[in-house]
Amino acid sequence: xxxxxxxxxxVLLLSSVLCLFRIGRGPTAPDRTVAIDILGTLIVGFCCIMxxxxxxxxxxxxxxxxxxxxxxxxxxxxxxLEGRHYDA
Numbered sequence: 161x162x163x164x165x166x167x168x169x170x171v172l173l174l175s176s177v178l179c180l181f182r183i184g185r186g187p188t189a190p191d192r193t194v195a196i197d198i199l200g201t202l203i204v205g206f207c208c209i210m211x212x213x214x215x216x217x218x219x220x221x222x223x224x225x226x227x228x229x230x231x232x233x234x235x236x237x238x239x240x241l242e243g244r245h246y247d248a
Contacts, residue, residue, distance in 0.1 A: 161213065168209055176202050193237050200230030
């Protein structure tokens, strides 16, 4: 493992811990929503680093699927917090 990969994993891990702290102690629901969205982005980063380390392409497929699901989930949660109903 190269120093860049070690540093990238350490930064992603530290950022994940900080996001989990914000999810647990966020003063408002929008703060928690943003932290959940950022955590999803960090998981995509972990998948990309794992794809680099192992050379397996399925990690990139997982990253793309996770990003899409995270995006849709964030939109739904934001709409719920705004107080609107889903369009039928």
